[in-house]
Amino acid sequence: GDSVTQMEGPVTLSEEAFLTINCTYTATGYPSLFWYVQYPGEGLQLLLKATKADDKGSNKGFEATYRKETTSFHLEKGSVQVSDSAVYFCALSAPERGSQGNLIFGKGTKLSVKP
Amino acid sequence: NAGVTQTPKFRILKIGQSMTLQCAQDMNHNYMYWYRQDPGMGLKLIYYSVGAGITDKGEVPNGYNVSRSTTEDFPLRLELAAPSQTSVYFCASSSKGLAVEQYFGPGTRLTVT
Numbered sequence: 001g002d003s004v005t006q007m008e009g010p011v012t013l014s015e016e017a018f019l020t021i022n023c024t025y026t027a028t029g030y031p032s033l034f035w036y037v038q039y040p041g042e043g044l045q046l047l048l049k050a051t052k053a054d055d056k057g058s059n060k061g062f063e064a065t066y067r068k069e070t071t072s073f074h075l076e077k078g079s080v081q082v083s084d085s086a087v088y089f090c091a092l093s094a095p096e097r098g099s100q101g102n103l104i105f106g107k108g109t110k111l112s113v114k115p
Numbered sequence: 116n117a118g119v120t121q122t123p124k125f126r127i128l129k130i131g132q133s134m135t136l137q138c139a140q141d142m143n144h145n146y147m148y149w150y151r152q153d154p155g156m157g158l159k160l161i162y163y164s165v166g167a168g169i170t171d172k173g174e175v176p177n178g179y180n181v182s183r184s185t186t187e188d189f190p191l192r193l194e195l196a197a198p199s200q201t202s203v204y205f206c207a208s209s210s211k212g213l214a215v216e217q218y219f220g221p222g223t224r225l226t227v228t
Contacts, residue, residue, distance in 0.1 A: 045219070103160075
């Protein structure tokens with residue numbers, strides 16, 4: 001079945017360091033891919049998305065490119081800030097599962113950024 | 116515009132008790148979802164609804180029930196609480212099914228002892 005695998009955390013970085021969080025997926029057909037972020041004590045918020053191969057999603061300095069050949073959607077940011085400390089979830093929505101659009105989530109990666 | 120609201124924020128239940136988790140959205144979204152989030156795990160879909168009067172099971176529906184009598188409200192019912200239902204519950208909504216953003220509520224942290 002459809003699944004999402006993302007790198008285990010926690011990840012601890014110093015401010016202004018480069019961030020990569022790996023995400024790979026298994027799905028039939030052509031899923032849409034998402035990164036959601038969960039700040040402490042809050043619900044999930046959409047960070048960025050891509051709906052077809054080679055699309056690049058970007059928001060708040062974060063980027064991810066939909067790579068169909070490697071079934072990957074890695075999240076990157078060139079210079080992290082303390083305010084980026086959160087849990088990041090990679091997710092997919094696969095049309096072959098039906099049109100209800102439910103998301104399949106990875107386990108989440110906790111990022112802590114130290115000043 | 117409050118988005119997606121959930122009540123209560125926290126709840127402790129004894130084994131065998133029942134409760135209803137409330138979820139409401141004010142964005143006129145047809146699609147609504149209930150997920151549970153267990154420690155160190157991603158979210159798993161419990162139930163979903165594609166419109167008022169229409170609900171269906173997700174990946175982990177056992178022990179839960181839902182109803183959707185209005186577009187705005189999508190309550191989740193636990194009939195006989197079990198320790199395995201200790202989790203954080205998130206409600207979400209979206210304007211359509213595929214490839215669009217889901218908006219999440221702040222969650223309900225439930226402990227069953």
